Structure formats: structure tokens, C-alpha cells
Amino acid sequence: MQIIPIFTDDPGWHGTKLTSALAQHNIQTVFVSLKDCTIDLSGTQAKIHIPGMSQQPKKAFVRGVPGGTLQQVIARLDILHMMQMMGVQVVNSGRAIERTVDKAMTSFLLHQAGIPTPATWVLESRQQAHHIIVNELQQGNAIVIKPLFGSQGNGVRKIEKGDAMPLPMDSYVDGLFYLQRYINSGEGEWHDYRVFVVAHKAIAAMTRHGMQWVNNVALGARCEPCYQPEVIALAEAASKALDIDYCGVDIIQAKSGQYYVLEVNGIPAWKGLQGVSEVNVAQRLADLLVD
Ligand SMILES: Nc1ncnc2c1ncn2[C@@H]1O[C@H](COP(=O)(O)OP(=O)(O)O)[C@@H](O)[C@H]1O
Ligand SMILES: [Mg+2]
Numbered sequence: 001m002q003i004i005p006i007f008t009d010d011p012g013w014h015g016t017k018l019t020s021a022l023a024q025h026n027i028q029t030v031f032v033s034l035k036d037c038t039i040d041l042s043g044t045q046a047k048i049h050i051p052g053m054s055q056q057p058k059k060a061f062v063r064g065v066p067g068g069t070l071q072q073v074i075a076r077l078d079i080l081h082m083m084q085m086m087g088v089q090v091v092n093s094g095r096a097i098e099r100t101v102d103k104a105m106t107s108f109l110l111h112q113a114g115i116p117t118p119a120t121w122v123l124e125s126r127q128q129a130h131h132i133i134v135n136e137l138q139q140g141n142a143i144v145i146k147p148l149f150g151s152q153g154n155g156v157r158k159i160e161k162g163d164a165m166p167l168p169m170d171s172y173v174d175g176l177f178y179l180q181r182y183i184n185s186g187e188g189e190w191h192d193y194r195v196f197v198v199a200h201k202a203i204a205a206m207t208r209h210g211m212q213w214v215n216n217v218a219l220g221a222r223c224e225p226c227y228q229p230e231v232i233a234l235a236e237a238a239s240k241a242l243d244i245d246y247c248g249v250d251i252i253q254a255k256s257g258q259y260y261v262l263e264v265n266g267i268p269a270w271k272g273l274q275g276v277s278e279v280n281v282a283q284r285l286a287d288l289l290v291d
Contacts, residue, residue, distance in 0.1 A: 100266030
């Protein structure tokens with residue numbers, strides 16, 4: 001029986017679903033933290049030691065790259081890159097994960113591909129950041145500040161007319177400003193869309209109704225199925241622009257009707273989506289890995 005590692009520090013519900021989906025393909029899984037792997041260049045052949053694996057796997061699935069120091073994170077991504085260079089099929093690839101975990105690069109690639117995404121600025125200078133924010137507020141826009149490596153709505157802030165400017169010591173700034181024009185989806189009826197895309201085809205989509213303007217499921221958004229063709233088409237275009245095997249695409253619609261891609265997730269959760277979707281998401285991911 002083939003054994004494949006699932007890189008994760010928290011197998012949970014997603015680990016269980018993937019394991020049973022892969023079992024149907026006669027594949028066994030082991031949960032491994034990238035923290036516990038070793039790059040071993042002592043012999044003639046390079047080796048990546050993976051706890052619980054006696055030989056190099058044919059495939060590997062990435063469900064989490066734990067944060068850490070810059071050196072630790074680079075070494076964890078090195079493992080994904082090296083495994084792929086040694087012939088392992090890594091899903092998602094280290095390259096795709098790097099591009100999606102980094103919101104600046106995601107925004108750039110969407111913009112380059114001509115996919116509508118909100119106006120965005122990334123900079124270190126606080127003075128310049130203030131200048132951009134003041135300018136936007138004067139034009140009647142609000143500004144969203146996000147951590148470059150954020151997820152699940154953590155640390156996302158909104159600056160509106162009359163709000164204080166962010167200070168360098170504000171924990172959510174951390175020396176870098178990722179600023180984005182706020183897209184108003186409807187005061188009091190905030191919502192956005194999450195589309196799950198596998199091999200550039202949308203397999204499931206939902207509308208997320210937030211308790212406030214941040215519509216993440218982790219922050220309590222209510223989910224319902226979504227079938228809007230514009231949303232589906234935009235998500236598939238975003239997946240192609242990021243050149244990623246599978247992803248979760250966040251899309252928002254302004255009251256004017258215009259849709260924008262907010263971000264592309266390379267390690268998307270799907271528990272909320274599975275609750276309102278007919279397709280077995282884990283099964284589709286297992287199929288992707290096997291094909
Ligand atoms: N420019 C924006 N305009 C309006 N709402 C936004 C904007 N950016 C983010 N949001 C809201 O915040 C949520 C989280 O932002 P997102 O970019 O998806 O980061 P995260 O990685 O934390 O999910 C989005 O799902 C959306 O509800
Ligand atoms: Mg998001």
C-alpha cells in the first residue's frame with residue numbers, strides 16, 4: 001500500500017476527511033509536521049527524512065506550513081521545493097504556497113493577469129502610508145490594512161474618515177503596510193464569496209455573510225451555497241493566474257455590481273463549505289492527488 005505524508009501540525013477534521021478519501025484509492029496517510037523533517041545531504045543521494053516514512057513518498061499533501069523565524073520558514077519551504085525536485089508530487093507546490101501565502105505577490109499576479117482586484121499598495125514607509133490613506137479618505141474611500149501573511153481574518157483592520165492613523169507600534173502593522181481600498185458589499189448586509197477550485201475548475205462555492213465586514217467563517221460568518229456564474233468564472237481565472245493545483249478564492253462584490261478577487265488561499269479550509277455543498281471536497285482533492 002502506498003503511504004503519503006500530509007504535512008500538518010493540526011490534522012483535525014480536514015486530516016480525517018483526507019485520510020478516508022485517500023483510503024478509497026488504497027493510499028495510507030501519515031500526519032507530519034514540517035518542523036520534524038530533516039534535509040540530509042550526508043550521502044551521495046540527497047534525502048528528506050520524514051518521520052513515519054521509511055522511503056521517499058511518491059506524493060505529498062500540504063495542509064499547513066507552520067510559522068516561525070524567517071530561517072525556519074525558509075527551511076520548511078525548502079523541504080517542499082526539494083521534495084518536488086527529487087520527483088515527489090507536492091500538492092500544493094512550494095512555489096504555489098509561497099505565492100498565495102504572500103498577499104502582495106497574489107495581488108500582483110492577479111493585477112498582471114487583468115483580474116479585477118481592489119487597488120492595493122505595499123510599502124514600509126509610515127509617512128508614505130499615511131499619505132496614501134489621507135488621500136484615499138479624502139476621495140471618500142476607506143482603507144483596509146492586512147498582515148501580508150494573514151489568514152482567517154486575523155489582524156484585518158479598516159480605517160475610515162475620522163479614525164486614528166495606524167501607529168508603528170500597532171501590532172497589526174509590524175513594519176509593513178499592505179493597504180487595500182475597501183469594497184463596500186452593503187452596510188449591515190456584509191457578504192463575500194468563497195470558491196473552491198480544483199485543477200482550475202470550481203467544484204463548490206458559497207456566500208459568506210459576516211457578523212461585520214470581515215466575512216471569514218472562522219469569525220462566525222453564515223454560509224449558504226452560491227451558483228453565480230460571474231463568481232465561478234472569476235475564481236477559475238484567479239486559479240489560472242496563480243498557476244495553482246487547487247485553491248480557495250475570496251471574491252467580493254461592490255454595491256456598484258463590480259466583482260473583485262480579494263485573495264487566493266493555497267491551503268484553504270473547507271469545513272464551512274462542505275456544510276453547504278453536495279460535492280465531497282476531500283474526495284476531489286484525493287482524486288487530484290491520484291490523477
Ligand atoms: N478590500 C476589502 N474590501 C472589503 N472587505 C475586505 C477587503 N479585504 C478583506 N475584506 C474582508 O476581510 C476578509 C478577510 O480578508 P482576506 O483578504 O480574505 O484575508 P484573510 O487571509 O485573513 O482571509 C475578507 O473575506 C473580506 O470579508
Ligand atoms: Mg480570506
